Amino acid sequence: MTVVLTIIISLTLSCFPSAIHACDEVDANSLLSFASSMSSSPSLNWSNSIDCCLWEGITCNSDLNRVTRLWLPSRGLHGPVAPSLANVNHLTHLNLSRNSLFGSLPSGFFSSLNNLQIIDFSYNDLSGKLPSSSSSSSHLENVNLSRNRMGGDIPSWFLKDAWNLTSFSVSSNQFTGVIPSHLWINSSRSIQFLDFSVNYFRGEIPQGLGSCLNLKVFRAGSNSLTGSLPRDLYKSASIEELSVPQNQLSGPIGEAIANVTNLRIVDLSVNGFTGPIPAETGKLYNLQQLCLQNNRLSGSLPSSLMDCTNLILLNVRSNSLLGDLSNFNFSNLVRLGVLDLGYNDFSGNFPQSLLSCKSLTAIRLSANRIAGHIPPKISQLQSLSFMAISGSNLLNIAATFTSLRGCRNLTAIILSQNFIGESMPEIDMTVDSRGFQNLELLALGRCQLQGQIPAWLAKLGNLRVLDLSQNRLTGQIPPWFSSLPYLFYIDLSSNLLSGPFPKQLTLLPALSGEAGNILSLSPLVLPIFVMPDKSTMRLFNGRRVLPPAIYLDSNGLSGSIPVEIGRLKCLNVLSLSRNNFSGSIPDEIAQVTNLERLDLSSNSLTGKIPASLIGLHFLSYFSVAFNDLDGEIPFRGQLDTFPSASFEGNPKLCSSILQHPCFTQEENDATGPEHAPEPEVAPEPEDIIVGLAAGISFGFIIGSTYGFFYMDNFRRFIAWFTKFF
Ligand SMILES: *[C@@H]1O[C@H](CO)[C@@H](O)[C@H](O)[C@H]1NC(C)=O
Ligand SMILES: *[C@@H]1O[C@H](CO)[C@@H](O)[C@H](O)[C@H]1NC(C)=O
Ligand SMILES: *[C@@H]1O[C@H](CO)[C@@H](O)[C@H](O)[C@H]1NC(C)=O
Numbered sequence: 167m168t169v170v171l172t173i174i175i176s177l178t179l180s181c182f183p184s185a186i187h188a189c190d191e192v193d194a195n196s197l198l199s200f201a202s203s204m205s206s207s208p209s210l211n212w213s214n215s216i217d218c219c220l221w222e223g224i225t226c227n228s229d230l231n232r233v234t235r236l237w238l239p240s241r242g243l244h245g246p247v248a249p250s251l252a253n254v255n256h257l258t259h260l261n262l263s264r265n266s267l268f269g270s271l272p273s274g275f276f277s278s279l280n281n282l283q284i285i286d287f288s289y290n291d292l293s294g295k296l297p298s299s300s301s302s303s304s305h306l307e308n309v310n311l312s313r314n315r316m317g318g319d320i321p322s323w324f325l326k327d328a329w330n331l332t333s334f335s336v337s338s339n340q341f342t343g344v345i346p347s348h349l350w351i352n353s354s355r356s357i358q359f360l361d362f363s364v365n366y367f368r369g370e371i372p373q374g375l376g377s378c379l380n381l382k383v384f385r386a387g388s389n390s391l392t393g394s395l396p397r398d399l400y401k402s403a404s405i406e407e408l409s410v411p412q413n414q415l416s417g418p419i420g421e422a423i424a425n426v427t428n429l430r431i432v433d434l435s436v437n438g439f440t441g442p443i444p445a446e447t448g449k450l451y452n453l454q455q456l457c458l459q460n461n462r463l464s465g466s467l468p469s470s471l472m473d474c475t476n477l478i479l480l481n482v483r484s485n486s487l488l489g490d491l492s493n494f495n496f497s498n499l500v501r502l503g504v505l506d507l508g509y510n511d512f513s514g515n516f517p518q519s520l521l522s523c524k525s526l527t528a529i530r531l532s533a534n535r536i537a538g539h540i541p542p543k544i545s546q547l548q549s550l551s552f553m554a555i556s557g558s559n560l561l562n563i564a565a566t567f568t569s570l571r572g573c574r575n576l577t578a579i580i581l582s583q584n585f586i587g588e589s590m591p592e593i594d595m596t597v598d599s600r601g602f603q604n605l606e607l608l609a610l611g612r613c614q615l616q617g618q619i620p621a622w623l624a625k626l627g628n629l630r631v632l633d634l635s636q637n638r639l640t641g642q643i644p645p646w647f648s649s650l651p652y653l654f655y656i657d658l659s660s661n662l663l664s665g666p667f668p669k670q671l672t673l674l675p676a677l678s679g680e681a682g683n684i685l686s687l688s689p690l691v692l693p694i695f696v697m698p699d700k701s702t703m704r705l706f707n708g709r710r711v712l713p714p715a716i717y718l719d720s721n722g723l724s725g726s727i728p729v730e731i732g733r734l735k736c737l738n739v740l741s742l743s744r745n746n747f748s749g750s751i752p753d754e755i756a757q758v759t760n761l762e763r764l765d766l767s768s769n770s771l772t773g774k775i776p777a778s779l780i781g782l783h784f785l786s787y788f789s790v791a792f793n794d795l796d797g798e799i800p801f802r803g804q805l806d807t808f809p810s811a812s813f814e815g816n817p818k819l820c821s822s823i824l825q826h827p828c829f830t831q832e833e834n835d836a837t838g839p840e841h842a843p844e845p846e847v848a849p850e851p852e853d854i855i856v857g858l859a860a861g862i863s864f865g866f867i868i869g870s871t872y873g874f875f876y877m878d879n880f881r882r883f884i885a886w887f888t889k890f891f
């Protein structure tokens with residue numbers, strides 16, 4: 167056979183002396199036809215005049231000069247996958263990952279290319295179903311179709327003969343039906359890696375995984391899987407990663423999980439698992455990540471967990487776990503980097519033993535019943551960058567900040583709803599401008615703190631987000647805010663502040679667009695979910711983040727709104743309601759072109775509504791209710807779309823939408839302002855959201871929405887809660 171082939175090839179060569187090592191003609195033509203249907207930049211050096219075995223990305227076998235490898239990842243290919251590719255049937259390695267291929271795979275693709283061992287089409291834009299055919303290559307080892315838009319069921323013939331399949335990934339597509347368990351029947355000796363994440367798979371996780379002798383990774387997160395974890399999975403001696411977050415899985419986790427001794431990563435988060443965290447979990451000596459957040463787990467944290475000395479990430483937030491945290495000895499968890507115990511029912515003091523976990527970068531204990539003091543030695547945690555213990559019973563804010571300032575890497579401090587009724591520390595907490603120099607987010611809302619806005623905040627040169635809402639702060643808004651170059655979110659609402667809207671506030675560099683628009687936080691170690699108001703549900707710089715905002719509502723501020731307000735070009739939210747601002751609404755507000763929410767209600771504003779406001783195209787919430795405005799409502803553009811409640815309580819305003827037409831003004835004046843309702847506070851849209859959330863019984867929903875709302879990841883709430891990292 168070999169002899170015959172050699173003769174044929176040498177005959178071919180002698181007929182075409184110009185192409186001494188010419189590759190197979192069918193291969194060359196098929197590849198050219200494949201390339202002609204797409205663009206690439208820079209263009210490929212594929213040309214008929216050159217031996218195709220020398221083309222970029224092509225490898226031939228040396229004996230037959232057949233093309234065996236097509237390896238062009240990240241090569242800027244743009245176009246459909248031409249059917250001619252299926253003729254290159256000695257291909258064993260195909261890697262077209264990270265291009266812009268679109269359309270569906272040609273029919274018969276897998277059965278024609280029956281020598282394929284590796285196929286990588288990941289990170290393209292392929293769509294359609296898997297190509298129909300009754301068989302597919304038995305040599306396939308590595309199949310990666312992740313990050314495309316392919317859909318339909320995975321048929322039972324697909325890869326059924328792939329005896330050597332080691333790795334199969336279809337993550338981030340639109341596949342439907344059940345998880346194809348036939349894949350690992352014939353490949354139970356070879357399969358190591360299975361990734362079905364982020365599709366529309368439903369039904370239960372099939373049995374049989376426990377028989378896969380070399381399975382290391384099983385991922386199926388973000389699907390619609392139901393039922394409990396298959397018991398035979400617990401027989402696996404090989405599995406290292408089990409990640410099935412964001413499904414509707416239920417039932418207990420089960421003590422037998424301790425048999426899976428090689429587990430390093432367990433992610434069962436955002437499901438409906440019930441019962442306790444198995445007491446035997448501590449036997450999982452290799453465990454590095456345990457993510458059980460957002461389930462319905464109960465009971466206490468098993469003390470055996472403290473034996474998992476390789477733990478790096480422990481997240482059990484939003485469950486119904488209880489127990490006195492001070493009883494745990496965390497000292498052995500020397501590698502622990504992230505600890506999230508928030509939104510449970512833990513009690514006790516801040517555990518002293520945590521101070522031995524020198525690798526900690528993030529701690530969240532929020533919304534438990536943690537009491538007492540944060541230990542002064544917290545400053546031993548030099549890597550700590552995220553600290554959230556809101557909604558607890560912490561005492562002594564001054565001592566807390568004196569201790570925390572030693573944690574030089576802190577970027578986020580969230581201690582809202584603690585220290586009730588204490589005084590805002592006045593002494594300089596930054597000590598020689600060295601403390602808190604990395605701090606970007608400071609949240610101290612709902613603490614009923616007395617005193618004034620402390621002057622040392624002016625030294626927090628990296629501050630971006632400040633929430634001091636719902637305290638009892640008095641005095642004026644200090645002018646130095648404008649010296650903080652990155653500050654873009656200020657919430658001082660519901661305090662006892664007096665005096666004017668300081669003109670200096672209009673010089674905030676981030677909001678006036680002078681700081682190069684740095685309007686987001688550095689990536690946080692743990693996510694935070696905040697209550698949005700209607701205006702904030704949009705993508706900002708490609709990411710959902712906090713809106714650039716100034717909330718000053720519900721204080722005792724007075725004087726006029728400065729005309730310089732027009733400088734705050736980047737501002738999305740301006741909320742000044744329930745103060746005593748007077749004078750007219752400055753025309754210049756119309757220059758705040760990104761404004762989405764403007765609330766001037768319940769003040770003493772007079773004069774006309776500036777006609778220029780109709781140019782605020784992004785405005786989605788607007789209210790001037792309960793002032794003393796007069797004249798005609800500019801009836802065009804965006805203003806046209808707001809309900810009469812936005813204007814009520816201004817007896818001298820006229821417009822057809824107020825049933826108070828301008829041409830009958832004299833008559834109405836004669837009969838008195840019978841349309842003026844009592845100046846009562848209109849329900850805010852946020853209250854509706856609180857009502858909804860509370861109705862679904864989140865025990866930990868605390869306080870109103872003017873403060874930060876430290877809600878946690880709950881999938882169905884993502885639509886309601888703006889997330890920022
Ligand atoms: C085609 O391009 C590849 C990669 O740039 C190069 O290695 C190869 O030598 C080129 N072939 C010819 C015939 O120029
Ligand atoms: C395909 O190429 C990319 C880029 O070089 C590489 O990261 C990936 O591992 C390759 N795929 C396979 C299956 O080897
Ligand atoms: C599977 O792998 C083994 C060992 O590498 C090899 O001998 C066998 O031919 C392969 N089977 C198939 C169907 O490719």
Ligand SMILES: *[C@@H]1O[C@H](CO)[C@@H](O)[C@H](O)[C@H]1NC(C)=O
Binds near residue numbers: 263264288308309310
């Ligand atoms: C596709 O998945 C395989 C198997 O996990 C992996 O080796 C390969 O690197 C992946 N490709 C890319 C582009 O990440």
Ligand SMILES: *[C@@H]1O[C@H](CO)[C@@H](O)[C@H](O)[C@H]1NC(C)=O
Binds near residue numbers: 322325348352
């Ligand atoms: C396993 O391979 C055999 C032989 O090719 C085939 O008949 C059978 O359908 C395969 N089993 C599964 C579950 O795919």
Ligand SMILES: *[C@@H]1O[C@H](CO)[C@@H](O)[C@H](O)[C@H]1NC(C)=O
Binds near residue numbers: 397400401422425
């Ligand atoms: C776990 O291991 C124990 C002891 O080897 C054994 O008795 C038990 O049956 C195992 N459980 C499962 C579900 O395999």
Ligand SMILES: *[C@@H]1O[C@H](CO)[C@@H](O)[C@H](O)[C@H]1NC(C)=O
Binds near residue numbers: 497498519
């Ligand atoms: C906690 O564990 C460490 C290390 O095992 C030990 O030295 C220390 O005494 C323990 N602390 C308490 C309070 O039991």
Ligand SMILES: *[C@@H]1O[C@H](CO)[C@@H](O)[C@H](O)[C@H]1NC(C)=O
Binds near residue numbers: 548
């Ligand atoms: C503090 O943060 C910086 C920047 O993220 C990092 O390089 C450094 O290692 C951190 N320091 C400690 C002690 O973790």
Ligand SMILES: *[C@@H]1O[C@H](CO)[C@@H](O)[C@H](O)[C@H]1NC(C)=O
Binds near residue numbers: 725746748
């Ligand atoms: C509001 O300000 C006006 C002056 O502009 C003043 O007469 C009035 O007393 C103030 N009202 C309150 C409640 O402070």
